[in-house]
Amino acid sequence: xxxxxxxxxxxxxxxxxxxxxxxxxxxxxxxxxxxxxxxxxxxxxxxxxxxxxxxxxxxxxxxxxxxxxxxxxxxxxxxxxxxxxxxxxxxxxxxxxxxxxxxxxxxxxxxxxxxxxxxxxxxxxxxxxxxxxxxxxxxxxxxxxxxxxxxxxxxxxxxxxxxxxxxxxxxxxxxxxxxxxxxxxxxxxxxxxxxxxxxxxxxxxxxxxxxxxxxxxxxxxxxxxxxxxxxxxxxxxxxxxxxxxxxxxxxxxxxxxxxxxxxxxxxxxxxxxxxxx
Numbered sequence: 001x002x003x004x005x006x007x008x009x010x011x012x013x014x015x016x017x018x019x020x021x022x023x024x025x026x027x028x029x030x031x032x033x034x035x036x037x038x039x040x041x042x043x044x045x046x047x048x049x050x051x052x053x054x055x056x057x058x059x060x061x062x063x064x065x066x067x068x069x070x071x072x073x074x075x076x077x078x079x080x081x082x083x084x085x086x087x088x089x090x091x092x093x094x095x096x097x098x099x100x101x102x103x104x105x106x107x108x109x110x111x112x113x114x115x116x117x118x119x120x121x122x123x124x125x126x127x128x129x130x131x132x133x134x135x136x137x138x139x140x141x142x143x144x145x146x147x148x149x150x151x152x153x154x155x156x157x158x159x160x161x162x163x164x165x166x167x168x169x170x171x172x173x174x175x176x177x178x179x180x181x182x183x184x185x186x187x188x189x190x191x192x193x194x195x196x197x198x199x200x201x202x203x204x205x206x207x208x209x210x211x212x213x214x215x216x217x218x219x220x221x222x223x224x225x226x227x228x229x230x231x232x233x234x235x236x237x238x239x240x241x242x243x244x245x246x247x248x249x250x251x252x253x254x255x256x257x258x259x260x261x262x263x264x265x266x267x268x269x270x271x272x273x274x275x276x277x
Contacts, residue, residue, distance in 0.1 A: 012085040018148040027150040035096040037160030044099040051079030051093025103169035111138035118145035118218035124248040126157025131252035139166030191231025198233030216251040
């Protein structure tokens with residue numbers, strides 16, 4: 001049985017911070033479910049570590065076999081050593097080092113997107129990315145001030161969606177000059193912002209457009225300028241006495257509603273809830 005090399009141990013420590021992940025161009029993924037998602041995705045996997053005892057189980061053997069098929073380095077090491085590289089309590093001893101692609105640079109003239117502007121809690125961003133993937137959006141824009149999408153807590157909360165959904169850098173010129181007009185300078189993409197003071201999506205004409213971006217903001221401060229005063233505000237109707245929802249909950253409901261409304265308008269299939277949970 002192999003022991004984990006010092007170089008891998010040192011790398012794992014460096015990858016615990018955003019600065020370390022950016023410098024190394026890598027991130028750690030923990031647990032058999034997420035490592036399995038990584039191996040099935042376009043994201044490059046550098047190496048995998050599997051606990052010796054866990055590797056005798058069906059799921060552990062399957063991961064090692066998948067690595068062999070894909071030409072990915074896979075080492076077996078003492079379960080305790082693999083767990084020591086993890087950041088969760090009582091983790092399963094499976095760890096992978098992946099090379100996340102840089103944030104995509106693309107025009108948002110066509111498509112349906114989420115824009116996370118200043119979302120700082122990893123669990124919230126991960127949940128939003130998971131919902132965007134589940135409901136069929138074209139990508140998630142990682143706006144200024146937003147937590148690193150490859151933070152281990154984001155990856156876990158996304159349930160592996162970060163490996164599959166396009167993650168995009170915030171483009172310049174996203175919002176046009178109109179005070180209420182939602183379209184960008186290309187005149188095609190409608191800006192819809194999640195705001196507790198907004199209207200239900202079915203009452204907003206822009207929600208029926210083929211191309212839009214839903215903007216969600218910081219947990220405490222909301223959406224910052226200039227996006228905070230542009231486009232149309234949409235909201236989830238709430239019971240009397242309730243002021244707001246958690247950003248991940250509100251954003252997820254709004255994404256579902258917008259895809260449902262838009263799907264009915266353009267004849268596309270709306271989300272049907274048939275995927276994994």
